[in-house]
Amino acid sequence: MDWVLTHSITTLLLLAIPALFVVGALQSRGQRGRCFLPVSTPIAALVLVAVLTLAYIAGAQPLALLQLQPLTLVMLALISLLALVIMRFSQRYMDGEANAWRYAQWLQLTLAAVMLVIISNHLALMWLGWVLISLALHNLLMFYPERPRAALGAHKKFLLARLAESCLLVAFVLLYQVHGSAYLSDIVAAYGSAPALTISEQVAMLLIATTALIKCAQLPVHGWLMQVVEAPTPVSALLHAGVINLGGFLLISFAPLLLLAQPAQWLLLLVAGISTVLAALIMATRISVKVRLAWSTSAQMGLMLVECALGLFELALLHLVAHSLYKAYAFLNAGSAVQQYLLQQWLPQRGAHCANWTLAAAISLPLVALAAWWVAPQGPFSPWLLLGLALTVLLARRDQVSLGSWSVLAVVLLAAYSLLKMTSASLLPDYQIHVSLWNDAWVALLVLSLFALRSWLSSSRSEAAQRFNLYLYAGFYLDEWFTRTTLRLWPARIPKRANAKRHVVKPSLTNANNATNAK
Numbered sequence: 001m002d003w004v005l006t007h008s009i010t011t012l013l014l015l016a017i018p019a020l021f022v023v024g025a026l027q028s029r030g031q032r033g034r035c036f037l038p039v040s041t042p043i044a045a046l047v048l049v050a051v052l053t054l055a056y057i058a059g060a061q062p063l064a065l066l067q068l069q070p071l072t073l074v075m076l077a078l079i080s081l082l083a084l085v086i087m088r089f090s091q092r093y094m095d096g097e098a099n100a101w102r103y104a105q106w107l108q109l110t111l112a113a114v115m116l117v118i119i120s121n122h123l124a125l126m127w128l129g130w131v132l133i134s135l136a137l138h139n140l141l142m143f144y145p146e147r148p149r150a151a152l153g154a155h156k157k158f159l160l161a162r163l164a165e166s167c168l169l170v171a172f173v174l175l176y177q178v179h180g181s182a183y184l185s186d187i188v189a190a191y192g193s194a195p196a197l198t199i200s201e202q203v204a205m206l207l208i209a210t211t212a213l214i215k216c217a218q219l220p221v222h223g224w225l226m227q228v229v230e231a232p233t234p235v236s237a238l239l240h241a242g243v244i245n246l247g248g249f250l251l252i253s254f255a256p257l258l259l260l261a262q263p264a265q266w267l268l269l270l271v272a273g274i275s276t277v278l279a280a281l282i283m284a285t286r287i288s289v290k291v292r293l294a295w296s297t298s299a300q301m302g303l304m305l306v307e308c309a310l311g312l313f314e315l316a317l318l319h320l321v322a323h324s325l326y327k328a329y330a331f332l333n334a335g336s337a338v339q340q341y342l343l344q345q346w347l348p349q350r351g352a353h354c355a356n357w358t359l360a361a362a363i364s365l366p367l368v369a370l371a372a373w374w375v376a377p378q379g380p381f382s383p384w385l386l387l388g389l390a391l392t393v394l395l396a397r398r399d400q401v402s403l404g405s406w407s408v409l410a411v412v413l414l415a416a417y418s419l420l421k422m423t424s425a426s427l428l429p430d431y432q433i434h435v436s437l438w439n440d441a442w443v444a445l446l447v448l449s450l451f452a453l454r455s456w457l458s459s460s461r462s463e464a465a466q467r468f469n470l471y472l473y474a475g476f477y478l479d480e481w482f483t484r485t486t487l488r489l490w491p492a493r494i495p496k497r498a499n500a501k502r503h504v505v506k507p508s509l510t511n512a513n514n515a516t517n518a519k
Contacts, residue, residue, distance in 0.1 A: 010055055011062040014119045017045050017076060021083070021112035028104035035100035037091055037107070042084035045115075049076045064183055067121035070427040071317070075118045075249060078321055082242045082328050083111050089332050090234045103143055103232065110136040114242060118249070123172040123182045130168060130246075134161035137243060140235045141228045146495050153227030155492040156483065160221055164214040171207035174200045184253060191256035205261035208254055209268050212247035212308075216301035218275040223479030225298060229290040233331055236290060240297045241328035247301065248320045251308040255431055259311055262436070268309035269439060273446045276302035278476070280450060281457070285473040289334050297327060306443060310380050311433035314425035360395035363406050364388055371414045375421065380435045382443035387417065389451050 024041045053073050062068050090107065094100045113136055117129035134157075141154040176182050178200050179190060197205070217225040225244070229236055251258055251268075258264060279299035286292045300323050307316040368388035372381065391413065395406050457465055457472075474480075 006060050007063050010052070010060045010068060011066055013048055013052055013055070014062050014066050014068065017048050017080070017119070018112040018115035020044055020048075021108040021115065025105045025108035025112070028101055028108065031101045031104070035091055035094040035097065035104050037087040037104050039084060039088055039091075041108070042080050042087060045080040045083065046077065049073060049080060052076075064185075065122050065125065066119045067185060068119075071249075071252065072118055074317070074321065074427060076115065078324055079111065079114055079118065079242050082238070082324060085328060085332070086234050086237055089237075090232075093232065093234055099143070103140065106136050106139040107234070107238065110140060110238065110243070114246070117246060121184050123176065123184065126184070127165065127169055127172055131165055133243060133246075134158070134165070137239065140238075141231050143231055143235065147230045148494050148496065149227045150230040151494050152483070152492070153224040153230075155490075155494070156221075156486055157224040157228065159486060159490055160214050160224065164211045167207040167214075168211045171204040171211070174204040174207075178204075188254070188256050191260065195260075197257070197260050201257065202261055202263055205254070205257050205264040206267060208250065209258075209261075209264040212251050212305060213268070213271050214247075215250070216244055216247035216272075216305060217298050218272055218302055218305070219278060219298070220478040220482050222275070222279070222298050223475075223482055226291055226294045226479070229288075229294055233290075233334060236293075237328045237331035240293065240331060241324040244297060244301060245304065245320045245324060248304045248308060248316050251305065252313050252316060252428070255308075255311075255313050255428075258308065259431060259433065265309040265436075265439060268305050269442055272302040272305035272309070273443060275299070276306060277446055277450045277453070278472075281453060282472050282475055284454070284457075285469065290331070293327065293330055293334075297323075306446075307383070310383070310435055310439060310443065311431065312380070312383060313431065314428055315383065315421060317428065318420050318424040356396040356398075357392070360392045360406065363410050364391040364395055367391075367407075367410050367414055371418055375418045379433070380440040380443070382440050382447060385444050386447045387414075389447065393451075 020041050024038055027038070028036045052068060056068050056070075056073065060068070087107070090103070094103055097103065110133060113129050113132035117126055117133065120126035120129055138154055138158050138161075141150065141157060144150050172182070175187055178198060179187050181187065214221055225239075228239070231239075276299050279295050279302060283292050283295035283299060286295060300319070304316050304319045304323070307313075307319060365388045368384055368391060372379075372384040391410060394413075395410065398406070457469055
């Protein structure tokens with residue numbers, strides 16, 4: 001009897017978190033003329049997460065329909081914290097909007113759907129949560145339906161969401177047929193002895209990987225992410241910080257299957273790897289702060305998917321959390337970012353000297369090699385190569401050349417990285433990872449290509465570099481091709497942008513013309 005009571009209470013506590021946001025959405029519906037977003041809702045959600053953490057430590061578990069794991073608690077705490085910040089920001093940002101109540105309603109429903117996906121242990125419930133997220137988010141993206149780019153981006157996002165959900169549904173049906181169970185915990189537990197996957201399971205993992213690629217806006221299905229920045233800024237913060245990274249959460253949830261699915265791993269390595277390189281290069285050609293952030297998200301999500309394909313799920317989890325916090329701050333602080341960018345343009349630009357690069361490489365590369373040997377001697381080397389090159393760039397671009405200060409900074413950064421990586425690993429099961437040498441070599445090639453191309457574009461003034469830079473600025477015309485294909489297969493009514501110049505009448509110019517005609 002006590003066992004049943006404990007499970008029931010834990011289940012109710014988990015269900016109470018999305019229910020809080022549903023209740024808040026119902027309250028917002030009646031608040032016409034103002035943006036009613038009670039910050040008590042995410043605060044109560046954080047309190048419930050704290051209580052559930054204590055319950056998990058004590059050994060309590062919910063009924064089989066839901067799950068309570070360290071990954072669940074981390075994601076619930078992250079989304080609740082993001083909800084608190086975004087809702088407080090929205091109260092001021094949306095003040096005066098005619099349909100602010102509609103924004104408040106769909107914002108909280110989107111958060112409730114995200115929470116439902118995180119706590120689900122049943123495949124049908126998880127799939128339902130994915131559908132509800134996309135439907136609720138669509139209403140937020142269409143908050144300004146008169147804006148052509150927003151309408152076009154929302155249309156493409158709507159169709160891609162249906163495609164991703166169809167892939168996910170077929171994958172779940174295949175897994176159910178193989179295992180005879182729709183519970184995620186039962187499916188994952190069946191791979192403890194690392195058996196070989198059947199054809200149905202390989203196809204299911206290919207479909208799950210495809211779902212993650214679509215949800216994470218990888219090339220060539222990335223264009224909607226850059227166009228929906230015309231939605232309200234808090235919507236962009238929610239999308240980039242709490243929704244788009246759920247593709248990584250999906251792969252982490254099916255980690256034991258992904259480790260045995262070589263075709264799915266290569267699909268992620270090829271598509272997400274190339275998307276990471278191209279999106280990172282294209283980002284540097286953009287001027288708009290929000291568009292740069294959108295391209296940055298596409299690149300970061302690609303890198304997170306590559307980490308999952310390499311079996312580095314603890315690094316993917318750390319990446320997910322860090323990216324969410326950074327992108328929420330970046331979008332909500334976009335106005336100040338514009339001022340900072342303009343100030344930097346007025347400052348004298350200093351390039352790194354050859355001595356800086358040499359000293360930075362001499363400090364960072366040996367330290368990174370030592371950290372790799374200490375933290376993960378049997379793991380893949382390509383992530384450490386990326387860390388070493390990134391640390392080299394960071395040190396080389398500092399103003400003062402000081403061996404002592406640079407060494408201290410490099411040690412501190414590597415220690416923080418290693419500590420956070422080990423902390424993330426403690427939150428996940430201990431998976432037996434056997435990374436293929438070809439997988440690791442492919443990622444290392446991508447890393448070297450990214451840094452080599454970026455260095456070439458920033459230093460060369462050749463005609464080839466300028467032509468390649470033009471293609472980067474155009475995004476290799478991938479989105480134009482995808483947009484034409486989408487509108488040909490599924491047309492949409494896109495509003496035309498009004499020409500503001502036709503309606504602007506300058507009094508001084510009008511008076512001068514009248515005076516001339518009178519003469």
